[in-house]
Every structure is written in C-alpha cells, then in structure tokens.
Amino acid sequence: MPTFRPLPPSRRAVLTGCTLLGFGILTLQHAWPNAWPNSWPAPAVQRIAMAEMTWVEVRQALDQGYTTALVPSGGLEQNGPYLAIAKHDSIVAWTARCIAEGLGHTLIAPVVSYVPQGDFDPPTGNLVFPGTLGVSEEAYAGTLEGIARSLKGQGFRTILFIADHGGSLAPQQRVAARLDRAWAPQGVRVLSVDDYYVAGNRAQTLWLEAQGETAATIGGHAGLADHASLMATAPERVDFDRAPPPLLARLGLVGDGSSGDPRRATAERGRALLGLQVEAALAQIRRFMTPKS
Template sequence: MNTDGFVRWQDLTSPEIRALVPRDPVVVLPLAAIEQHGPHLPLSTDLDIGLGLLDAAAEHLPEGLSAVVLPPVAIATSMEHTSFPGTLSLEPETALAQIRQLGAAVAGAGFRRLLFCNSHGGNTQLMDLAGLRLRRDHGLLVVKCSYFRLGLPDDVDLPAGELRHGYHGGALETAMMLHLAPERVRMEHRAHRVSIGARLEEEMRFLGPEGPASFSWMTQDLHRDGVVGNALLADAALGSRLVRHYGTAIATVIRETAAFPLDLLRPDTQ
C-alpha cells in the first residue's frame, strides 16, 4: 500500500485503515452538491469542480505527506435551488447529521485531523456547525476550506463586478468546467445573466445578496434563470489557471492541517 499522496478510504481494507492511524494523516471529506447550474452547466458542476481541484492538489503534495480522501458528500443542502428541477437537497438537519456521523466514524477509527474540502457555498454553515460539534464531542481538529475563499491567480483578468456577483454559473465555474469536463458544457446556452446584486450595489450601502447585511434568497431572486454572471467570459485556458491555483492552495491547506500542533486543542476544563 502506497501511503504517499492521496489514498481513497474505500480502496483500503480495515487492517490498512488501522495501520494508517499511527502516521497521523489528514482525512479529507469532499463536500459538494447536485443542483441546477442553469441551462449551460450540468447538475454535477460543484462535485466535478471539487473533485477536480483535489486531483490537482494531489500533484502538489510534498513527498511523505499522506492524506486519506473519504467518499464525497455529493448531496447536502441546496435549499436555495429547489425551485429548479434536478436539484437534490437534504434538509439542513439531515445534512448536518450526515457530516457529523461521518466525522464521528473518522474519530472512532483513531484519526485526529479532518479537513472539509468544500465546493458549494450552501455548505458553509453546515461545516461551521459540524466542525464545532466534532471538536467538542470527539476532540478532532476540523479544518474548513472552501476553494472560493482561496483567492484568485494574479493573471485572472475579469471585471470586478463579475468577481463580486458571478458566483453561480458565471465565468469562474464555467471556465473550470470547460477545463475539467468540456463535453458537459452546453456552449450554446451560455449567456451574461446579471445578478440583482449588481443593481442593489448601486442603490444600497450595505444590503445585498452577500456582504455585511445580506438577505435570504432563492436563486431565482438573483436571476430568473437561477444563475448569475457572464459565462461568455469563460474559456478552458482560464479554467486551467484557476484549477492549478486552487489545487496548489488546497495542497497548502492539507500541508498546514498536517502540521497543526494538536496540543493547541485544549481538553474540556469542566
């Protein structure tokens, strides 16, 4: 069994899992979604991007660093997309219980470092709650990482408004899909779909779909097609740069998770 780089949890035997514990590896749980991404991108977009970025991260892990990748949580909470056919969504309580129970199984096997590697914005609150419960109940180090919070390459030249508002089916997601799975992009249905957030940005000081004062929204509130951003700006070359950037950044997060001093997590004082 080669334990450098990524190994898939489901490919191992039970004794091999036990043998990995003394190496103190990072266990990675990919979190994604199966949800509508408009007429031009498949329902699997978040899952495809999340797994593609992990593949890219594997190329940048230093020799001797091992990480065990769990089967992805492909279906979580996509409540904001349920007005559109094809979206699969669990109630938040169900999704939270699923993530917590997976984390508890990881802790029960003896592992101490768990990384949530997320590619769906609707999972951020689930990660916060599940991570805190797993820290409290099992003493796990739980690191929460969403790729879209890891910045952008210096050579990405997109309008500032696209970067602020085109976060669902816009240039960035479309570009990565054109790199990772171009055969699944319906090129003829790409368009520039302007988010209501762009209008509110001109009319309001604080209030918008995202930001310091945000309102709860369904995706049709942002645009009738349920996607926002200018997919016409996307190409595979941009997608390649994005995947390389995010893959490198995720590899750094894995490396830092492996290096985190566990004695900084203090035991319960009660």
C-alpha cells in the same frame, strides 16, 4: 467434458481441515479487522480515494501514516443551461485530489452530494429549478458528523471538511468546531477548510479582474469561473450548444440560472482558477496542522 473424480478420503480430510481454518480466519477478520494489519506485507499506497480502495488497503495506508482524511462536499443544483447539475461534485472531486496530493499522507472520502439548497415549501434559491436536490442543514450536519465519527473510529487523526457550495459552509463550520473541541484532547483534530471557498473565490475574482474581466462578465453563481472550472475538470459536462429554455415564460423566473459571460470561459482559465482555490486550502490546512510553539 472433464469427469469429476472425488478426492480420496485422506485428501478430503485435509481439505476439510483447511476449509474450516479458512472460515475461522475469515470470521476473525470480520470480527476484528483492526487486529489484522500485520498479516499482509504493506505495499506502497497506490490509491488515495477511499471509494476505490478495499478495507485492507485503507488499513495498510493508516499503518503507513495516512492518518489525514479529506471529506469533500459538492452539491446537486441547477447551474444554468450549459453546466450539468453535478458541477460542484465534479469540481470538488478534482480539487480534493490536488489538495490531498499536496498534503501527502492523506486519503479522500467520497464526495457528499446532498447538501443544503434552500427552503422546500415554498422552494427558494436553486430549488425553484428542476433537478436541484437538497437536504436540510440538520441532515447535512448529521451526515458530516457520522462520516467524521467513522473516520475517528478507524484511526484517522486529522479530518478536513471542504465544501464547494456556499450553503454548506455554516453547518460544516458548526460540526467541525464542536467535534474539534470534543476530540482535541484525544489527539484528533477536525477543521472546516473555509479558505477553500471564501479566500479561494476572492482570489479567483481578483485574478479575473487582472485579466481584464469586470463584475458583469465574471458574474456569480454559474458564472465565468464555474464554467471555466468545469471545463478544466469535466469538460463533457459543459455544452454551449444546449439551447437555453424560455424559463421566464415557462416558470415565471427571471434569467436562466447562470450569470456573467460564460462564453469567456476556457479550460486554461479554469486550471488557473482552481489552482488558486487549492493553494488557499493548503495554506489554511498547513497553518492548522503546524504545531504551535
């Protein structure tokens, strides 16, 4: 084993001074991170998902004009016997990246998984199925507001809420409208990107009908579009070999939580359907961000 040799007194004095200087620098960085951006060269932005970045990289991205933040919301709910509970999370994580890349100079906040799912006692909607996890509209709205306030304080100028779950739209709209009114005079804008869900879903239905599908084969919740979309974004979370449980007998429920004809779904169809949602979202965002003459 190598032997430890103490440094001579002169070297120890130098080392101690450097160490103290280092502690001072770290303290300054911790206390005033926003005052520290110019100490590193600013490389090209390599990542846009904030959860994968360091605070230094986020600061550098802001300095390079990445002042738009996308806040995607998913949801943890039953999706029938073939789709994993995190369907919404998987889909919106994929579409959020496509939207951010389409906009440019946009970072993506982590997906908000806990969203309104109905009443708790007695349970309604998807909450009657095991595995669905929801929060109240107030809790969800408070989460969105906290995220938006965090982003605003860091220097983001445009904050975009995108929900993949229909039950999230109303509270998302209220939060976005209130914050946009309050912050617009400061040059900070907040938008609920409703067209991602509303216009996007309508475009998906029309596209499937043009492919020869009917209302019966398309379905609604956990229907053909949901299965196809997840096959395109997270195929490991779709498994048609899973045996549907006898929910009618075991839980007193009608059906298994899915709709339409899921087996008509393909990943190719999923990519086309997701593209329609992405384009609907981009169109609304670009209208919002275009200065009015």
